[in-house]
Amino acid sequence: MPKAAAKPAAKPAAKPAAKPAAKGAAKGRPPVTIWHNPKCGTSRKVLEMIRAKGIEPAIVDYVKTPPSVADIKAVLEEMGATPRDLLRRRGTPYDEFGLDDDKLSDAALIGAMRAHPILIERPVVRAAKGTRLCRPPERLEDIL
Numbered sequence: 001m002p003k004a005a006a007k008p009a010a011k012p013a014a015k016p017a018a019k020p021a022a023k024g025a026a027k028g029r030p031p032v033t034i035w036h037n038p039k040c041g042t043s044r045k046v047l048e049m050i051r052a053k054g055i056e057p058a059i060v061d062y063v064k065t066p067p068s069v070a071d072i073k074a075v076l077e078e079m080g081a082t083p084r085d086l087l088r089r090r091g092t093p094y095d096e097f098g099l100d101d102d103k104l105s106d107a108a109l110i111g112a113m114r115a116h117p118i119l120i121e122r123p124v125v126r127a128a129k130g131t132r133l134c135r136p137p138e139r140l141e142d143i144l
Helices: 041-052 069-079 106-115 137-142
Strands: 032-036 058-061 124-127 130-133
Touching: 032 041, 041 137, 069 106, 069 124, 069 130, 130 137
Parallel strands: 032 058
Antiparallel strands: 032 124, 124 130
């Protein structure tokens, strides 16, 4: 008797393609992250607004735990901003360091923010819909 032809092995079902991350979302990052300074009234208000929407964000006290140069660059890219857009002047060593000098490169400004995180304007919120400097706080509505 002839042997029955062997049945070809069934191919495993293809996995559905992963959805690309929304602008401002990164693999492994919590859905909402705030670069927060608890001493800042605007930052506290934005944190309160996030929580009022039922979201508990990842809170980065960026003055105590400064973001890396790569994180600063990523936030700037996500916001479509320049380093000068993220520089805080009031209550910082901005003038002392001569950061108003137009000849300073982006790398120099980012380096200053990394070394002296108080120079970073706050609060910065990163969410699936985008990243914003939430000053005024109502800018949060664009991304939540």
